[in-house]
Amino acid sequence: MSKRIGVVGAGTMGNGIAQVAARAGYHVVMRDVKEEYLQRGLATIERNLARDVEKGRLSADEKSAIIGRIETTTEWEALADADFVIEAVSEDVAIKTEVFRVLDRTTRPEVILASNTSSISITKLGAVTRRPDKVIGMHFMNPVPVMKLVEIVRGLATSDETCAQTRALAEEFGKTPLECGDSPGFVSNRVLMPMINEAIFALQEGVATREAIDGIMKLGMNHPMGPLTLADLIGLDVCLAILNVLYQEMGDPKYRPCPLLKRYVDAGWLGRKTGRGFYEY
Template identity: 60%
Template sequence: MKVKKIMVIGAGQMGSGIAQVCAQAGYELVLNDVKDKHLERGLEVIQRNLSRQVEKGRMTEREKEEVLGRIVRSTDLQDAKEVELVIEAAVENMEVKRQIFAQLDDFAPDHAILASNTSSLPITEIAAATNRPEQVIGMHFMNPVPVMKLVEIIRGLATADEVYKTIEQITHTLGKVPVEVNDFPGFVSNRILMPMINEAVYTLYEGVATKEAIDEVMKLGMNHPMGPLTLADFIGLDTCLYIMEILHDGFGDDKYRPCPLLRKYVKAGWLGRKSGRGFYRYE
């Protein structure tokens, strides 16, 4: 199927990044969110990112304006009636996603593909909220989207081969690398990453070492670009906790039990960079 116009739902960190790379790849883009102020914030981030590209000589001012000109803002899901692909990047909550997909099933054209950027929730369950489960698929981008190359493509139980091939081709067009993954809790990336972060939190909780020492061991010893506690702050401790809970519930295995210290920080509102404090303090 030929895709010319895409809707991205959610203008937050992930949604704005997805919108940017789609517009840069030449797609017409509808950026949707529930509030105008969220759209404004998302578009400001896109503008800043593109301006940096201009400053570095990777893009001309004219090219930047062309990219921005391909993005139309929207606060109404009914605007999905004119697109061939929807990429949902709303809050990581199953009930919210099912509500969105049920509405998209009514508004989007019959041939449209509905994709979710969920980082851990089952695609099959999201697809069950629609009457087109064969056209529902997972398209999990990595953060920050404009920089990271990987996209996990997750088939639901009913996802059609043709839909997978279309999304795989679009991923290549975006300059990303698609990797096929089956529909299990956390997929591949978070099933491996989150338990590592959780174990780092346990290591701090049990007094094995300081947060700085834990991060230094993983950076210098394992060649990680940033330590797991710094990474947790970057992702958001609430997001880390939520994904660990999904893994714990999905597998019923205590090896995925979230560390009590992680729960305590989230309850305290220490969510990482976005709140100004997590394992580290941020100005």
């Protein structure tokens, strides 16, 4: 199995994926456009692992070894000898297709190229490469080091062998891979985003306060956190991007993003990462 994992993007998802790969014993090359993004990503990994050392889940030596397996770069060429690459850049089809074009030119032709997209078509991403059979969705959940699920998404051309190798890698990362077809939002966001959107409509219409909406879903449906708190954790810009994909691709009004969500995104109130969303942080 692959021993050198390329991760494109050092943000929330990228650094989480790099952490679980390095923890599973892989050498990781994490690439981003700016050195400061890479340093921020490494600092997050360092913090996460320090917490594990404090709680006795990891020794200080193991922590150092994990960090030592992560190499950072701003150069595409550093991914030339990767055995498997996972893309985790912004949820934007133009940015992702460009990344896949570059990866197709940079990596060896037999290397699998996986996308951590939460809603963009894997078939579309595969079509811009000369290896659509080796392009697959590997949708991790946030926070990556904690959440067990990886949604494995087959594009129209994805081969059985690519699927089998990707499932095996997810298991090596300590994850549970579950497979689905290449449909907008896959399963996770096709079910989750309309629920979050409906909670925002309920807030907009004054049906209940944010605390009551979240409390009802937590206590009544046994959800670990309410939909508005979850939206703040995911990022309201990310929620809006996914709903826009669902709405455009399905053409069904039930996916129409709530105007209040759009207003918050316009205001730059994106949730936890900006200190304000439906709640203040």
